[in-house]
Amino acid sequence: MPRASSHSLRETVVPLALLAGDTLTTFAGLALGxxxxxxxxxxxxxxxxxxxxxxQYLPLLLVGVAxxxxxxxxxxxxxxxxxxxxxxxxxxxxxxxxxWLVAYLGVSLVLKFxxxxxxxxxxxxxxxxxxxxxxxxxxxxxxxxxxPLLGRLRRRAVLLGWNDEAGALAAEIARDPAHPFTLAxxxxxxxxxxxxxxxxxxxxxxxxxxxxxxxxxxRIQPDLLIATRLDLPRDEVxxxxxxxxxxxxxxxxxxxAFDIFLTGLRLQTIGRVPVLGxxxxxxxxxxxxxxKRGGDLVVALAGLVLAAPLVLVLAALIKRESPGGPxxxxxxxVGAGHRPFTLWKLRSMVPEAGAQDDARQxxxxxxxxxxxxxxxxxxxxLDELPQFWNILRGDMSLVGPRPExxxxxxxxxxxxxxxxxxxxxxxGLTGWAQVHGLRGESDLARRVQHDIYYxxxxxxxxxxQIVLLTFVRWRDVNAY
Numbered sequence: 367m368p369r370a371s372s373h374s375l376r377e378t379v380v381p382l383a384l385l386a387g388d389t390l391t392t393f394a395g396l397a398l399g400x401x402x403x404x405x406x407x408x409x410x411x412x413x414x415x416x417x418x419x420x421x422q423y424l425p426l427l428l429v430g431v432a433x434x435x436x437x438x439x440x441x442x443x444x445x446x447x448x449x450x451x452x453x454x455x456x457x458x459x460x461x462x463x464x465x466w467l468v469a470y471l472g473v474s475l476v477l478k479f480x481x482x483x484x485x486x487x488x489x490x491x492x493x494x495x496x497x498x499x500x501x502x503x504x505x506x507x508x509x510x511x512x513x514p515l516l517g518r519l520r521r522r523a524v525l526l527g528w529n530d531e532a533g534a535l536a537a538e539i540a541r542d543p544a545h546p547f548t549l550a551x552x553x554x555x556x557x558x559x560x561x562x563x564x565x566x567x568x569x570x571x572x573x574x575x576x577x578x579x580x581x582x583x584x585r586i587q588p589d590l591l592i593a594t595r596l597d598l599p600r601d602e603v604x605x606x607x608x609x610x611x612x613x614x615x616x617x618x619x620x621x622x623a624f625d626i627f628l629t630g631l632r633l634q635t636i637g638r639v640p641v642l643g644x645x646x647x648x649x650x651x652x653x654x655x656x657x658k659r660g661g662d663l664v665v666a667l668a669g670l671v672l673a674a675p676l677v678l679v680l681a682a683l684i685k686r687e688s689p690g691g692p693x694x695x696x697x698x699x700v701g702a703g704h705r706p707f708t709l710w711k712l713r714s715m716v717p718e719a720g721a722q723d724d725a726r727q728x729x730x731x732x733x734x735x736x737x738x739x740x741x742x743x744x745x746x747x748l749d750e751l752p753q754f755w756n757i758l759r760g761d762m763s764l765v766g767p768r769p770e771x772x773x774x775x776x777x778x779x780x781x782x783x784x785x786x787x788x789x790x791x792x793x794g795l796t797g798w799a800q801v802h803g804l805r806g807e808s809d810l811a812r813r814v815q816h817d818i819y820y821x822x823x824x825x826x827x828x829x830x831q832i833v834l835l836t837f838v839r840w841r842d843v844n845a846y
């Protein structure tokens with residue numbers, strides 16, 4: 367497929383098709399919100415609004431569609447880079463819909479419409495729009511990723527140089543069959559630290575040396591070149607950049623000097639000298655800490671109240687099966703700032719299990735110490751309910767990296783790169799790694815990568831997204 371044709375499809379055709387689908391789905395969501403507010407049995411919950419027929423409400427619905435689509439566009443929903451990024455697209459939908467919610471309610475307070483805008487309608491329409499858009503986008507994603515269209519939407523990339531970073535990048539792209547990038551191959555550089563000929567099976571093809579870069583780009587026609595090595599002579603780097611410019615190929619760099627917190631990199635000047643470094647993370651700013659803590663308090667109080675009847679029932683079942691031990695299990699974990707705290711759970715094992723708990727980082731499938739009710743609790747994550755108390759106390763947050771025991775922290779810090787920065791923030795009841803199935807006996811290195819991604823990319827919307835995905839994945843297949 368010629369690069370120009372793929373570019374047109376990726377940049378114009380598919381975004382316009384998604385925009386058309388979003389328009390119809392958004393109108394359907396607003397119309398459903400109108401039905402719930404004025405024509406369904408739920409209409410009795412609100413005050414009567416004279417003249418609120420669908421025909422009279424139609425202009426307000428159309429204005430709502432226009433505002434929603436404008437908000438989605440503002441938050442990058444139609445950026446071609448999000449076409450194969452399902453969760454990032456959902457994040458943009460949540461941001462846009464929340465902005466519309468606030469704007470629509472604000473406009474209804476300032477301006478007088480006829481018929482008036484019902485606040486209950488706005489809330490119900492918000493839920494309907496988000497739900498329908500999520501379903502529509504999931505369907506569109508399934509169609510794109512399960513048809514030949516996927517190959518035409520993925521961007522062809524070429525690696526410059528082969529080393530540990532290049533191997534990790536190639537493995538990351540190969541791990542996801544629907545990844546936005548596909549590797550066309552590697553342009554080797556003299557002195558590659560990992561000889562390309564001895565690389566692992568499944569490696570990208572060797573396209574030739576950097577001296578033949580112009581011919582390689584003309585033959586392969588990639589969309590971008592990713593440099594994993596910059597220890598080339600200055601003139602050689604300039605030649606590579608100019609070659610990419612002449613071939614209209616994007617030029618990107620893997621910044622090997624910064625393995626973590628890449629989104630926090632900022633260019634500053636000391637005198638007249640430019641310096642690249644990491645600034646304060648968004649999650650640690652005072653206002654954001656206050657916002658996150660306020661949300662934690664509300665959720666923790668609601669969680670304790672709503673979970674109390676269920677906890678009483680589960681406590682009775684635990685006592686019935688294992689009367690010789692306590693209902694609650696407490697354990698020391700490491701929290702923010704490497705400070706230890708006491709984590710609370712519903713007991714899921716025999717009373718003496720704690721004496722052997724240091725042997726493993728996680729519980730294995732079929733562990734004989736598990737109670738029958740304990741296996742059920744862990745499979746559905748119900749043993750975690752008492753941690754709303756930890757959130758209320760401030761030991762934990764609703765969303766964050768899962769906390770580990772002190773001795774495991776010491777072991778993992780020695781074996782997994784960048785493990786300790788997880789403790790820059792409060793641990794969470796759920797997290798970015800958990801909603802991706804990375805718990806139990808899953809890959810610890812990948813779990814840490816997801817935790818670091820969460821810390822450096824934190825936003826209120828990411829927390830909301832993780833909470834919603836937690837309910838989707840409530841029954842965890844990796845929890846034993």
